[in-house]
Amino acid sequence: MTSEQPFKIAVPDDALALLKRKLDDTRLPDEVNAAEWACGAPLADIRRLVSRWKDGYDWRTHERKLNALPMFTRTIAVDGFGELNVHYVHEKSAAKGAIPLLFVHGWPGSFLEVTKVLPLLTSASADHPSFHVVAPSLPGYAWSEGVVEKGFHAKYYAELFNKLMISLGYTEYVTQGGDWGHVLTLTTASLYGPKHVKASHTNLPMCEPPKFFKNPIVLLKCLITSFTPREREAAAHSQNFFKDGMGYFAEQTTKPQTIGFSLADSPVGLLAWIYEKLVAYTDAYPWTDDEVLTWISIYWFSRAGPAASVRIYYELALSGELIVFPKTTVPVGLSFFPKELARFPKPLLRSKGKIVFESEHEAGGHFAAYEQPEALVGDLRKMFGRSGPAAGVVFGCTGY
Secondary structure (H helix, E strand, O other): OOOOEEOOOOOOHHHHHHHHHHHHOOOOOOOOOOOOOOOOOOHHHHHHHHHHHHHOOOHHHHHHHHOOOOEEEEEEEEOOOEEEEEEEEEEOOOOOOOEEEEEEOOOOOOHHHHOOOHHHHHOOOOOOOOEEEEEEOOOOOOOOOOOOOOOOOHHHHHHHHHHHHHHOOOOOEEEEEOOHHHHHHHHHHHHHOOOOEEEEEEOOOOOOOOOOOOOHHHHHHHHHOOOOHHHHHHHHHHHHHHHHOOHHHHHHHHOHHHHHHHHHHOHHHHHHHHHHHHHHOOOOOOOOHHHHHHHHHHHHOOOOOHHHHHHHHHHHHHOOOOOOOOOEEEEEEEEEOOEOOOOOOHHHHHOOEEEEEEEEOOOOEOOHHHHOHHHHHHHHHHHHOOOOOOOOOOOOOOOO
């Protein structure tokens, strides 16, 4: 294991020139009249974004802004996979009793998701707990090295995360994650808690459905529970997603290499593939064109290339870890945002572990940390605050 190395993004000029040439040579498709979003990303939106990316967007400006983050790399050995060089954001709080927090993103996200919550989480105050934050880029994302050997599934991500946290001096810590971050942080808690992982929080609590012969009581509770209007609305939203929004999922869990050719060679293909999700997965979030293009550019300029980011779907599908709530004995907190992709019944979620905290929100979607940073941080402060259900779980760290 190497020592921590400061990191600055420095996309080569020739990579920028190649992107410009590819955008100059773009061939856009036609579309069905008045289809709007029914068939996917609208032609007008993609045409506008391509024009901006080609002639108005300045990557160097956004690169400088990203380089203001405290970013590092470190090489970590993972059992059976050799050494992986990992990129991460690591910011410490000035609060003496700050709680070490591992923040894990998913797809189609990146370390960008931590940027809005970072100053809130690390701020020192006598009124709320503070956190030392570590936000790694998953292997194959941003500037983390990719994995080219088959079989890299959840337990290896967990090993990587735990070794990273220990290497930073955090032998005890808590976790937060959405999307893949849900599966991966709870797997980390399952494997390395309660010795190292002391508590977990997720903003996409998901799990496999109950089976009659295996979970008859849980299934009965789900059937007889009276759901609130908001929960019914969220359930309808979930049904629409499972009906109309799973095409990408089928492709990435079965043939990631095929879609990978388009993602790696066509910046416009990558843009359309992810832009559709940015809009569909959020709760009317007011994306600016430059926000979208920075989000996409991180994928385009990533160390392993954008195709590497979708392999996690294939590997976790093979290992049966796609829609799961890994069992753990540590305290777990759940946050519910109304436009999240899928909503699972609370009785079912409560059967999966030591659920000590639940919070419902009026607004927000899949990228909670980016859409509703104050709300997500507020939940963590309540969960780990002096009167919270997970207060004092990390030895010697009150958060204040």
